[in-house]
Amino acid sequence: MTPADFQHLCRLARLAPNEAEREHIAAQCSAILSYMDTLAEVDTMDVAPLYSPAFSPDDPTSTDSGDAVRPDEPERRRTREEILSGAQNGDGVYFVVPRIVEGKQ
8 A cells, every 4th residue: 555545545534643643554454455465366266155144055044135044923012011011110101211411301
């Protein structure tokens, strides 16, 4: 990475590093780019593409669409009253919590 490329990157990221930070960040960026070059050299011609970590051709429960890997099964939903019954404070419709942000009411 050239110094001009690094300055451009800092400008895009809206960073204004001092000299020591510039040297440190530039070294890290160069190491990352060098590793990317190493990865680009890996022969992947015989490797099937993996479009999502949720899909694995070796796992029969996974799907190639990235959908959930378990079947959807209906279940009983709790009512509002059941959910609010465990609340310390409630008005019957909402949880009531202490105000933590000052401002308009």
